[in-house]
Amino acid sequence: MTTYSTRLLSLSAARAYTPRPTVSSINLPKQRDTEHTINNTKKRRLHVTINESWYLDEVEIDNATKHVSDLNANAGDHNGRGIALSITHNGQPVDTTGMSVYLAWGHEYGGEGLTEAVAIDSSKGKWRILYPTSMQRRGTVLARVMIYLNSSAITGSKNFRIFVDVDPVDGNTALSDNDFSVFLQAVVDLNTAKKNAEASTKAANDAAAKANSSASNADAATSAATSAASQAQGAASNASAAASTALQIANAVASNNAGDGDIAALKGNVDKLGNVVAELSGTYLVMDESLYTPTAKATASGDAATMKSSTVSGEQASLT
Incomplete structure (x- = not known):
């Protein structure tokens, strides 16, 4: 009875078994812009390059009393920090053609300036401001965007702060x-x-x-x-x-x-x-007030150097 019962159980289990599908038989959804391998097929990787949006802070001035958040810079940056400025009114772009835009700034440790903005699309109020090197010193800068409407009218944003981090490397x-x-x-x-x-x-x-x-x-x-x-x-x-x-x-x-x-x-x-x-x-080299010569053109003995070819005129010696 034991053998017969075991055989019945084995036959029942065999009839109930259904093979599972393999990975190769599953239709997986396609993924874009990533790199992976399915059935030895390599997909494309998306390559992104750095543009101005990576290092410029977007600032929108909708009116003269709108608050501008604190910004950041680093003393080690060069033409690599600034503001992507949008001048709007009630959320709509303003035509700033013929106007001049500046960043007025003053550093807490001394120094101030008026840095001119570059028009990206003045008809839509788009401007770019790159922080000058003289401003990018460790400390806090008080700044304001100034807009010269015409020869007699000046307006601009509220004051805001730019925190300049110290450069970790000081070659000076x-x-x-x-x-x-x-x-x-x-x-x-x-x-x-x-x-x-x-x-x-x-x-x-x-x-x-x-x-x-x-x-x-x-x-x-x-x-x-x-x-x-x-x-x-x-x-x-x-x-x-x-x-x-x-x-x-x-x-x-x-x-x-x-x-x-x-x-x-x-x-x-x-x-x-x-x-x-x-x-x-095979030529002479002068570096940091020292003269270096190839062995084919000069010989040295102790503290004396003998040039194999030279001409002297007054106090001037020419080496050839």
């Missing part, structure tokens, strides 16, 4: 004098020298490969190309190391943690930069 105090600007240029030049050296290495390696396959003068060509590759690779290595060290100092400078040792390392890397660029270019 990172290093004294012009060292910081020289340093930034040195980083750019070092990376340029590195790319040039790597290009020279590739060209020299290509020449070596061609020389190996050449039947005539193969040994001489290979030797010259290999030597050039070695020199270029060494220059690339020096430039890469200098760039790496300079960038580490740049990070320290950016967080105001640079000490005397860092500054000394910076100056050493600037010297290394001068030597690398002069050697790669």
Whole structure:
């Protein structure tokens, strides 16, 4: 009886079973502007670019007594903060053709100005105001939109506040004098020298490969190309190391943690930069009141440098 009963239960369960549909048999709704995969089919992703609406605050002035909310800016912005202004009346656009619009502002720590707005569509009351650099200093700015209706009538908005956040990076105090600007240029030049050296290495390696396959003068060509590759690779290595060290100092400078040792390392890397660029270019280089020369045009012994070709006229010496 046990075997018979179990068989009946198994047959009953088999008759009651209905296969479930697989994922491939379900009609899923299509989704737009997202990236996903269904049955190995890739959908399109929507790409959005930054425009003025991303960094301009929309301000509508419907009448001279309408409240304008507080706005924000940052001391590190440049032509990247301002107001997208709409001048309306009872909610309808106002024709401001022939009028002049300004942002009158005064900073709590001193300084004031009258910044002119740019007409986007004056017939519909659309204007744009970009905050000037002189206004974007840490602190609170009291401002007002002023509208010159004609030669004798002036109106505008109520006063409102613009809070300017501090810029987290202050290059003016990172290093004294012009060292910081020289340093930034040195980083750019070092990376340029590195790319040039790597290009020279590739060209020299290509020449070596061609020389190996050449039947005539193969040994001489290979030797010259290999030597050039070695020199270029060494220059690339020096430039890469200098760039790496300079960038580490740049990070320290950016967080105001640079000490005397860092500054000394910076100056050493600037010297290394001068030597690398002069050697790669084969020309003289003057940087931060120092002269760098390629070895093909000058030799050094102790504190004395001898130029292989120069002319002197009065107190002026010309290097060639």
